[in-house]
Amino acid sequence: MSTTTTAHHEEHAEHPTGIMRWLTTTNHKDIGTMYLTFALIMFFVGGAMILAIRAELFQPGLQLLNPEFFNQLIGVHALIMIFAALMPAATGFANWMIPLQIGAPDMALPRLNNWGFWLLPPSAILLTLPFTLAMFGIGDGALATGWTFYPPLSIQGGIGVDFAIFAVHLLGISSVLGSINIIVTLFNMRAPGMTLMKMSLFCWGWLITAFLLVATIPVLAGAVTMLLTDRHFGTHFFDAAGGGDPVMFQHLFWFFGHPEVYILLLPVWGFIPQILETFSRKPMYGYKAQVYSFWAIGALSVVVWAHHFFTSGMPVPALLYFMYSTMAISLPLAVMFFCWIKTMWKGSMSFETPMLFTVGWIILFGIGGLTGLVLADVAADAQYHNSYFVVAHFHYTLFAGGIMGIMAGTYFWLPKMTGHMYNEKLGKLHFWLTAISFNLTFIPQFFLGLAGMPRRIPDYALQFAEFNMISSIAAFVLGLSQLIFVYNIVSCVKGGKKATDRVWEGAHGLEWTLPSPPPYHSFSEQPTVK
Amino acid sequence: MQVFKKIGLGLFAFLASLNAYAEYSWNFPEPVTPMALDTLHVHNKFMLITMAIFVVVLAIMIYSIFAHRKSKGYKAVADKAPSTAVEIFWTLVPFVILLLIDFVIMGIPAYHSVIMMEDTRDKATMVVKVTGSQWRWQYEYMDGDAKGIKFVSNLSTPKEQTDKGFDGKKDEQYLLEVDNRLVLPVGEKVRILMTATDVMHNWWVPQFGSSRLAVPGFIRETWVQVDKAGTYRGQCKELCGKGHGYMPVVVDAVPMNEFKVWVATKKEELAKADAGADKEWTKEELVATGKGVYDKNCAVCHQVSGAGLPPAFPALTGSKAVTSPIFGEDGKYLKDGHLDRVLNGIRVMPGWKALLNDTEIASVITYERNALGNSVGDVLQPAQVKAARQ
Numbered sequence: 001m002s003t004t005t006t007a008h009h010e011e012h013a014e015h016p017t018g019i020m021r022w023l024t025t026t027n028h029k030d031i032g033t034m035y036l037t038f039a040l041i042m043f044f045v046g047g048a049m050i051l052a053i054r055a056e057l058f059q060p061g062l063q064l065l066n067p068e069f070f071n072q073l074i075g076v077h078a079l080i081m082i083f084a085a086l087m088p089a090a091t092g093f094a095n096w097m098i099p100l101q102i103g104a105p106d107m108a109l110p111r112l113n114n115w116g117f118w119l120l121p122p123s124a125i126l127l128t129l130p131f132t133l134a135m136f137g138i139g140d141g142a143l144a145t146g147w148t149f150y151p152p153l154s155i156q157g158g159i160g161v162d163f164a165i166f167a168v169h170l171l172g173i174s175s176v177l178g179s180i181n182i183i184v185t186l187f188n189m190r191a192p193g194m195t196l197m198k199m200s201l202f203c204w205g206w207l208i209t210a211f212l213l214v215a216t217i218p219v220l221a222g223a224v225t226m227l228l229t230d231r232h233f234g235t236h237f238f239d240a241a242g243g244g245d246p247v248m249f250q251h252l253f254w255f256f257g258h259p260e261v262y263i264l265l266l267p268v269w270g271f272i273p274q275i276l277e278t279f280s281r282k283p284m285y286g287y288k289a290q291v292y293s294f295w296a297i298g299a300l301s302v303v304v305w306a307h308h309f310f311t312s313g314m315p316v317p318a319l320l321y322f323m324y325s326t327m328a329i330s331l332p333l334a335v336m337f338f339c340w341i342k343t344m345w346k347g348s349m350s351f352e353t354p355m356l357f358t359v360g361w362i363i364l365f366g367i368g369g370l371t372g373l374v375l376a377d378v379a380a381d382a383q384y385h386n387s388y389f390v391v392a393h394f395h396y397t398l399f400a401g402g403i404m405g406i407m408a409g410t411y412f413w414l415p416k417m418t419g420h421m422y423n424e425k426l427g428k429l430h431f432w433l434t435a436i437s438f439n440l441t442f443i444p445q446f447f448l449g450l451a452g453m454p455r456r457i458p459d460y461a462l463q464f465a466e467f468n469m470i471s472s473i474a475a476f477v478l479g480l481s482q483l484i485f486v487y488n489i490v491s492c493v494k495g496g497k498k499a500t501d502r503v504w505e506g507a508h509g510l511e512w513t514l515p516s517p518p519p520y521h522s523f524s525e526q527p528t529v530k
Numbered sequence: 531m532q533v534f535k536k537i538g539l540g541l542f543a544f545l546a547s548l549n550a551y552a553e554y555s556w557n558f559p560e561p562v563t564p565m566a567l568d569t570l571h572v573h574n575k576f577m578l579i580t581m582a583i584f585v586v587v588l589a590i591m592i593y594s595i596f597a598h599r600k601s602k603g604y605k606a607v608a609d610k611a612p613s614t615a616v617e618i619f620w621t622l623v624p625f626v627i628l629l630l631i632d633f634v635i636m637g638i639p640a641y642h643s644v645i646m647m648e649d650t651r652d653k654a655t656m657v658v659k660v661t662g663s664q665w666r667w668q669y670e671y672m673d674g675d676a677k678g679i680k681f682v683s684n685l686s687t688p689k690e691q692t693d694k695g696f697d698g699k700k701d702e703q704y705l706l707e708v709d710n711r712l713v714l715p716v717g718e719k720v721r722i723l724m725t726a727t728d729v730m731h732n733w734w735v736p737q738f739g740s741s742r743l744a745v746p747g748f749i750r751e752t753w754v755q756v757d758k759a760g761t762y763r764g765q766c767k768e769l770c771g772k773g774h775g776y777m778p779v780v781v782d783a784v785p786m787n788e789f790k791v792w793v794a795t796k797k798e799e800l801a802k803a804d805a806g807a808d809k810e811w812t813k814e815e816l817v818a819t820g821k822g823v824y825d826k827n828c829a830v831c832h833q834v835s836g837a838g839l840p841p842a843f844p845a846l847t848g849s850k851a852v853t854s855p856i857f858g859e860d861g862k863y864l865k866d867g868h869l870d871r872v873l874n875g876i877r878v879m880p881g882w883k884a885l886l887n888d889t890e891i892a893s894v895i896t897y898e899r900n901a902l903g904n905s906v907g908d909v910l911q912p913a914q915v916k917a918a919r920q
Contacts, residue, residue: 060704062694067772068842140842146769152746153729153771156878158842240747246730247745280598282606311732312743313750316648323640327632334628341591346607350600359595363588370580377636379565379643380572382741383558386732386767451555452736454767457775459692461706461763463555 023118026110027520028095029417031117035092036410038120039085040486043403045128046080047479049073054475057468062459070458071144072160076127078147079164082264083171084124086398089406090267091116091178094206096417097271098182100511100518101200103191103527108184116177123170130160146456148253149224151238151246155231162231165224172217179210191510193529197288200509204291205270208298212259212266215302220256223249247312254305262301264398266294268405269336272358274509275412276340279355280347281506286339293332300329310381319378326376333369337362352504353427357408360435361400368396371446386456389449392442399438407434407485414489415503419517420496426488433481440474559737562758562783566739568643576636583631647740650753654721658712662724662731662744662766663880665773665830669712672723676793679800682885683708684826685776689834692776706763709826711780715789719755728880729771735764735779743768756783771878773830807888807912813896816909820897823890827882828898836902842878847903856895856910863918868895869910873918883919888912 015021025031053073056065065073095113099106107113127142134141139159143149154161186207190199199207226237227249236242238249269290277284284290306314306322340362349355371393375384384390407430415421444467449455453464460468499516510527511518557574561567598604612621657672670680686709691700701707714720724733726744734741735754742752756762764779784792825834831843838845846852856869863869866876872891875881882891892912899906 060700061696062692066694067775068839071769071772071774137841144771150730150769153769156729156771240745245748247743247748280606281600282608285609309743311741312745313748316644319644319648320641323644324633324637327637330632331625331628334624337587338624341587341594342609344591345594345598346604347594347598348600348604348606349595349598351595359591362591366584366587370584373632373636374573374576374580377572377576377640377643379640379647379739380569380576382647383566383569383573383736383739385741447556450558452559452734452764454734454765454775456769457765459705459775462700462702462704 024114026106026114028099028107028110028113028522029518029520031107031113032092032095032097033417034117035088035095035120038117038124039089039092039406040489042080042084042088042124044482044486045124046077046085047482049077049080051476051479053077054472056458057460058472059469060460060462060465065458067458068141068144071146071456072131072142074456075143075146075164076131079127079143079167080124081398082147082260083168084120084127086264086402086406087171087175088120089403090206090209090264091175093202093267093271093406093409093413094178094182097413097511098185098203098206099189099522100416100514101203101509102186102189102194103510103523103529104185104189105521105523107181108189109181112177113181116174116181119170119174119177123167123174126163126167126170130158130163133159148257149227149249150253151227151230151249154227155238162228165228168224169221172221175213176217179213182206182210183214191523191527191529197291198529200270201273201284201287201290202267202270204294205266205268208294209263209266212263212298212301216256216259216263219252223252223256226252247309250309250312251306254308255302257308258305259298259301261397262297264402265405266297268361268402268409269294271409271412272361272405273340273343275354275358275408276343277508278412278504278506279352279358280344280349282343282347283508284339285342285345286335289335290339293335296332297329300325300332304329307376307381309385310378311385323376323378327373330369330373337366337369352411353422353424353431354408354412356428356431357404357411360431361404361408364396364400364404364435364438368393368398368401371396384449386454387449388445388453388455391455392445392449395442395445399442404434404438407431410485410489412504413511414492415499416511416516416518418493418496419499419515420492420494421499422488422492422496426484430481430484430488433484434478437474437477437481441471441478444468444471444474558739561739562737562756562760562762563739563754564757565647565754566737568646569739572639572643575639579631579635647752650721650751652719654719654753656715656718657721657723658714659723659725660712660733660744661884662726662733662770662777663885664728664771664878665766665777666827666885667708667712667731667733667766667777667779668885669710671793675790676796679793679796681710681796681800683710683712683780685778689825689829703763705776706765706778706780708778708780711761711782713782713784713789713792714754714756715786716756716759716783718786719753721751721753724750724752727884730768731766731770731777732768733764733779734767735762735781737762738764738781741767756781759783759785776830803887803889807916810913811889811892811909811911813900813909816893816896817900818893819889820893820895821901823886823894824897827886828894831879836898836904846898852898852904853906856908857914868899869915869918888915888919891915 016024022034056070130139130142133139142160143164145154145157186203229235230237236244238244238246273284304322304326307326375381375393411427448464448467453460501515502512503516558570561570612618656674659670659672661668667683671677686707687701687705690696724742724744726746728746731744732741733744738754740752740754742750760783762781766774766777832838832846836846851868851871854867856863856867858864872895873881873883889912892910892915895910
């Protein structure tokens with residue numbers, strides 16, 4: 001048996017080089033690297049779009065963009081950041097780390113894994129191609145409805161909507177394939193002795209995320225397909241003149257859209273406690289409580305969708321139900337916050353870059369969560385809804401809670417992945433610049449929203465000028481400081497101080513028992529977990 | 531660290547200098563309806579609670595960050611799971627506090643607010659229908675003395691100010707001024723019916739605290755009761771296309787006696803406009819009136835020059851619809867002809883049947899056919915439009 005295994009491995013070792021290595025690879029680490037690289041590139045594409053918007057909003061009046069182009073940028077910015085930056089980044093970590101954390105040689109379905117990744121670049125092209133086509137006089141540019149595709153505006157829209165619908169289909173297929181792979185891997189490839197309740201929290205977070213994706217992506221795909229047939233084949237799902245209802249689209253969209261928030265956050269909630277226990281040098285507090293909280297949040301996330309459109313009109317009992325069920329999400333979240341802080345409490349803490357990002361993440365995500373609690377109130381929501389208050393709120397959850405979490409994870413695992421230490425000074429500089437400029441970008445937006453500035457407007461009344469100016473300046477600082485991140489990653493990949501196997505003094509888990517970087521087939525001998 | 535200090539000081543000085551001359555608002559604007567007042571109270575209360583939670587949690591964390599450091603030689607102390615009854619009790623306490631905050635302290639007032647917000651009919655003394663269209667609001671009074679008053683409200687900020695590259699002085703109410711304001715009596719509960727003709731819009735005045743989606747093909751409702759006379763401004767807050775930022779709401783709240791005077795004058799005005807539809811107009815009169823109508827309603831897409839913004843918004847100069855005959859041999863207007871387009875619209879273009887009166891439609895069509903580089907030469911009389919509507 002052992003001889004055949006060795007022969008098998010040697011055969012695999014002769015993998016193609018150059019571009020063919022990446023096109024045909026079925027290796028979880030190669031695919032993970034591709035996901036992460038793709039996410040980083042798209043993070044900058046989406047970022048460049050929002051900087052164009054912030055430049056336009058720097059002062060009242062139209063200076064740079066016309067309103068049509070402005071509307072295209074806001075929607076595509078969101079789609080890229082959510083589907084092409086945050087989700088691939090989380091999937092990249094899943095590919096890299098899940099086999100390492102459960103002691104498996106690779107993912108369960110390697111070919112599917114390859115396909116899942118290679119669907120992403122075409123969909124990114126589909127999303128952005130209409131911009132280029134418009135330059136040559138074909139069509140009138142990209143999707144201009146915001147990322148939510150609300151009809152009838154999306155039925156009225158140009159070819160950009162069709163391109164975005166197909167992009168969403170491809171992205172959806174990619175996500176579902178990735179999720180199936182993760183579920184199958186987690187259920188079948190765990191090392192002997194690793195029961196489900198011994199799995200790392202990151203694996204747990206991803207397991208719930210994967211189930212949510214499999215449950216909700218088909219609803220989104222169905223909704224946008226109905227939109228497509230409304231646009232081109234004479235159906236009337238969302239057209240009142242034919243017996244349809246535009247608000248039904250909002251229900252379908254947010255049935256996907258709300259779980260999507262937790263799809264983006266659960267993987268981060270998974271590795272944040274792992275970073276905390278590492279740098280607090282004591283085991284995490286309340287592992288079971290956190291796993292159960294994941295379940296609770298996963299279950300609640302699919303039954304609260306209508307709080308995204310309280311002002312669309314619905315019966316009073318529905319308003320009350322969605323308000324109270326939304327407030328209930330604060331309970332499992334509070335349990336998690338309690339566990340995070342208890343993990344730090346009486347630890348022996350040190351503050352390397354991943355820990356800095358994690359602590360900053362807890363504070364900023366806390367602001368996002370608490371403003372979310374306020375938003376759940378139906379009456380107050382009539383004021384907050386579609387104002388800049390909401391924009392600020394969801395950037396606290398998705399930029400701070402999502403992207404800054406991903407950054408913490410990047411610094412945490414980069415030495416393991418590359419075998420080199422990153423530059424600690426630059427990492428800390430990156431953190432402080434990001435945290436400060438992020439707050440200066442979005443705190444003014446809370447006040448803009450309260451003062452009555454609607455979102456998605458290309459030009460605004462004079463009373464909003466000062467806050468917008470501060471926000472724009474800070475947004476550029478925020479954008480430019482991400483160049484430090486890229487520089488740090490690239491130089492870490494190229495070389496640097498050798499990382500030890502354990503990397504961090506307080507690291508727990510199977511991934512730290514392998515050399516840095518880990519061998520091509522991770523665990524060639526199955527580890528046993530006691 | 532010196533660098534950070536410098537950046538921090540610089541930013542602080544920058545913010546302080548802005549504060550010196552800017553009028554900031556840190557909270558909702560002054561509420562003028564019972565609903566807005568309630569919303570403000572709810573908001574303030576919730577903000578205080580969430581801030582208290584935030585500060586307490588942050589304080590515990592920051593204490594730990596400073597006290598439990600490796601660099602200070604602090605040794606980690608392992609956690610135990612709560613095992614005794616006392617420990618379990620103390621673990622459950624935060625949970626109970628949170629339940630209390632969520633569903634009692636916040637939940638009960640929230641319940642009453644929802645009931646009040648949704649009660650659109652009790653004690654309502656009048657009904658106003660608000661219709662959103664790309665990109666203007668239409669108001670119609672549905673009952674009482676004012677019944678039958680109906681008008682369109684357009685952005686009236688001069689176009690050159692909103693154009694790209696304008697760098698002169700902007701009006702004080704830049705983007706927040708309209709030609710025809712909605713007028714409401716003070717102290718009366720007004721039931722508002724909301725609908726739209728093309729895509730979704732949202733009629734929002736921050737000082738009223740109510741906002742409801744206008745859905746094409748459906749009637750949604752909300753209410754306002756303005757308790758203080760004054761002028762209140764707001765904007766559409768549902769993305770509705772390229773003119774989304776350019777459809778403000780302006781409401782004048784006036785005492786009941788002034789409202790009655792306004793109703794009388796408005797009715798007279800509308801009667802005069804109706805009478806105008808029956809007289810014979812000259813080409814010059816029509817073209818002159820038509821230019822005003824065109825610049826206000828059509829120029830946003832087709833541009834002041836008539837050149838349009840192809841491919842989304844076609845040029846009118848030399849356009850087939852504009853230069854071909856309006857009526858067929860049977861005397862009825864031709865499908866896809868000029869009048870058909872204006873009355874009924876096509877794809878992105880809204881139908882103007884309900885938004886403009888006969889004189890306005892006749893004059894704008896005559897204007898388009900005899901200006902903007904076109905010279906068809908014919909004239910469309912308001913009476914013909916009136917006949918065509920039947």
